[in-house]
Amino acid sequence: MSIGELRILTLEQVREGDELPPLAHQVTATTVVLGALASRDWRPMHHDREFAISRNGVRDIFINTPNNAAWFERYVTDWTGPRGRLGRMKFRMGEPVFPGDEMILSGRVTRAAADDTGCGWVDLDLAVSVSGTVKTSCRARVAIPCDGDDNPWERKDERWKP
Amino acid sequence: MDEASNGIPAAVQALIGVAQHAEESSFPIEMAYVYNTCAAVQNGNPLYWDEAVAREITHGWITPPTMMSVWFRPHYWVPGASGERLALQLHFDLKRLFDLPEAIIAGNETVFGVPVRPGDRLRAHQVLRSVSAVKTTRVGVGRFWVIDLECQNQHGEFVGRDSYDCFGYRRPAA
Numbered sequence: 001m002s003i004g005e006l007r008i009l010t011l012e013q014v015r016e017g018d019e020l021p022p023l024a025h026q027v028t029a030t031t032v033v034l035g036a037l038a039s040r041d042w043r044p045m046h047h048d049r050e051f052a053i054s055r056n057g058v059r060d061i062f063i064n065t066p067n068n069a070a071w072f073e074r075y076v077t078d079w080t081g082p083r084g085r086l087g088r089m090k091f092r093m094g095e096p097v098f099p100g101d102e103m104i105l106s107g108r109v110t111r112a113a114a115d116d117t118g119c120g121w122v123d124l125d126l127a128v129s130v131s132g133t134v135k136t137s138c139r140a141r142v143a144i145p146c147d148g149d150d151n152p153w154e155r156k157d158e159r160w161k162p
Numbered sequence: 163m164d165e166a167s168n169g170i171p172a173a174v175q176a177l178i179g180v181a182q183h184a185e186e187s188s189f190p191i192e193m194a195y196v197y198n199t200c201a202a203v204q205n206g207n208p209l210y211w212d213e214a215v216a217r218e219i220t221h222g223w224i225t226p227p228t229m230m231s232v233w234f235r236p237h238y239w240v241p242g243a244s245g246e247r248l249a250l251q252l253h254f255d256l257k258r259l260f261d262l263p264e265a266i267i268a269g270n271e272t273v274f275g276v277p278v279r280p281g282d283r284l285r286a287h288q289v290l291r292s293v294s295a296v297k298t299t300r301v302g303v304g305r306f307w308v309i310d311l312e313c314q315n316q317h318g319e320f321v322g323r324d325s326y327d328c329f330g331y332r333r334p335a336a
Binding site for chain 1: 195198199200201202203204205206207208209214215218219220226227228229231232235238249264266267268269270271272273274275276277301319326327333
């Protein structure tokens with residue numbers, strides 16, 4: 001891929017209230033186990049169904065916390081392109097996501113503005129839903145370029161205030 | 163124990179705000195886990211797949227910010243070890259101190275600093291921020307606690323802070 005072909009979302013293209021395109025994914029046992037092992041999470045409730053049922057009191061193995069974060073990151077940077085740089089992410093897992101669920105990631109812009117260092121920030125309300133019920137809610141703050149020449153990844157120290 | 167302490171034992175109160183379990187990532191940061199993570203969520207961000215893009219935007223390969231905690235999870239087994247090796251040890255310390263056999267991570271907040279690069283050696287410590295009074299939820303009776311994992315790289319730069327909202331509990335008797 002050449003640099004010129006990259007998606008670059010800039011601050012001037014974003015408005016409060018904008019919706020991110022939804023992302024659907026059919027969750028399988030492989031989804032759960034792959035995510036757990038990729039994040040080096042060896043706890044049995046993420047790969048051992050009997051353990052999850054008998055010890056956690058749930059119906060099956062379920063997606064683990066860091067993999068949940070990785071899904072949100074992928075969803076956000078699909079939208080921003082590679083110059084999007086996560087600054088902060090907060091999420092709450094209300095109910096687990098299990099094999100057999102179709103999870104839908106959705107998102108909405110709650111704020112888009114530059115800070116006092118000139119860094120463009122977008123605040124997002126995100127969710128993972130299954131059958132219309134929010135399972136995990138997330139607030140993310142992602143830096144995006146103010147214009148085509150800007151690159152948030154160049155920022156550090158006092159110029160990076162997530 | 164007294165009313166003001168919400169019944170929190172002195173041994174636990176003494177842990178609040180104190181850095182503990184200082185550790186280093188057990189291997190230099192590497193891209194193989196990045197590919198596993200990207201594959202697990204089908205993340206096609208060219209920063210992690212296209213070296214020319216990584217060179218242009220981030221001056222070389224970096225790892226996805228949300229992988230920060232991944233680098234501090236111990237190997238499942240190492241020579242000479244016995245028993246289960248655990249990440250976020252303070253969380254398991256609290257389960258033991260409160261005699262709460264089950265626990266879940268109810269939420270998580272992360273602030274991201276400088277990007278992590280292949281070859282980095284990271285350092286982290288854990289800090290207990292708060293412990294709740296005894297609560298009853300649909301999964302059982304227990305306590306909520308908040309643990310921060312604060313991380314720096316080998317240059318002393320702030321890499322990030324991961325805050326975990328945990329609930330340790332005992333399931334209702336059947």
